[in-house]
Amino acid sequence: MRISEIFYSLQGEGFLAGLPSVFIRLAGCPLRCRWCDTKYAWDESAGQDYGIAEIVETIQKWPCKFVVITGGEPMINPNLSQLAQRLKTAGKHITIETAGIVFVPDLPCDLMSISPKLTNSTPDDLKLAAIHEDSRLDIAVLRKLIDSYNYQLKFVVDGEADLAEIKQTIKTIGKVDLEKVMLMPQAATRNELLVKSPMVAEMCKSTGFTLCQRLQILLWNNERRS
Ligand code: SF4
Numbered sequence: 001m002r003i004s005e006i007f008y009s010l011q012g013e014g015f016l017a018g019l020p021s022v023f024i025r026l027a028g029c030p031l032r033c034r035w036c037d038t039k040y041a042w043d044e045s046a047g048q049d050y051g052i053a054e055i056v057e058t059i060q061k062w063p064c065k066f067v068v069i070t071g072g073e074p075m076i077n078p079n080l081s082q083l084a085q086r087l088k089t090a091g092k093h094i095t096i097e098t099a100g101i102v103f104v105p106d107l108p109c110d111l112m113s114i115s116p117k118l119t120n121s122t123p124d125d126l127k128l129a130a131i132h133e134d135s136r137l138d139i140a141v142l143r144k145l146i147d148s149y150n151y152q153l154k155f156v157v158d159g160e161a162d163l164a165e166i167k168q169t170i171k172t173i174g175k176v177d178l179e180k181v182m183l184m185p186q187a188a189t190r191n192e193l194l195v196k197s198p199m200v201a202e203m204c205k206s207t208g209f210t211l212c213q214r215l216q217i218l219l220w221n222n223e224r225r226s
Helices: 052-059 080-089 126-135 139-148 162-173 190-207 215-220
Strands: 002-010 020-026 066-070 093-098 111-114 151-157 181-185
Touching: 002 052, 002 215, 020 052, 052 080, 066 080, 080 093, 111 139, 139 151, 139 162, 151 162, 151 190, 162 181, 162 190, 181 190, 190 215
Parallel strands: 020 066, 066 093, 093 111, 111 151, 151 181
Antiparallel strands: 002 020
């Protein structure tokens, strides 16, 4: 499998924030979001090749039950199922972080961390924007993911206007457990996070959604962890 990076850190986002976790970042993502913080993983050839046994052996050097398969977009990787099976056999708790654009059935996955992309993620480049708009939201896929897996639904908030789009998206998906919805400030730096968090906190108070932390930014600013 093409792996952008494997590293040990803390889960920074979502309901498992704060848990020491090993991250396996798969290469490749078609979306090209404007504010993406892992652009180095966009290209499917980014990083290096690993066999699945080699990945499992690599992560065993850290005494850690929690594994996060992230990207890029891990759900487009044809070997994801095999990797997840091997990690589960090794006794790991598996989170898969996805934009929710592809459905893969029967994955051993303890938490499907789904982050549907809003219009605030549209790239500035017009050609990339057209590709992004075509593929950023697939309601049928989102429905299947939340029907099939234990999940959390994380929306990146850039401004107050995003709330109407978030509510509409949730309504369109239908059957979303509102206690699993999180709002996460769009921020690449500690300063941006501190500036935007109070606005998102107020949104959470008015809706009952949960404020999603970004501990990795708070702790290490925009420094790459691997
Ligand atoms: S879906 Fe995620 S990895 Fe892909 S471009 Fe958007 S933020 Fe980056």
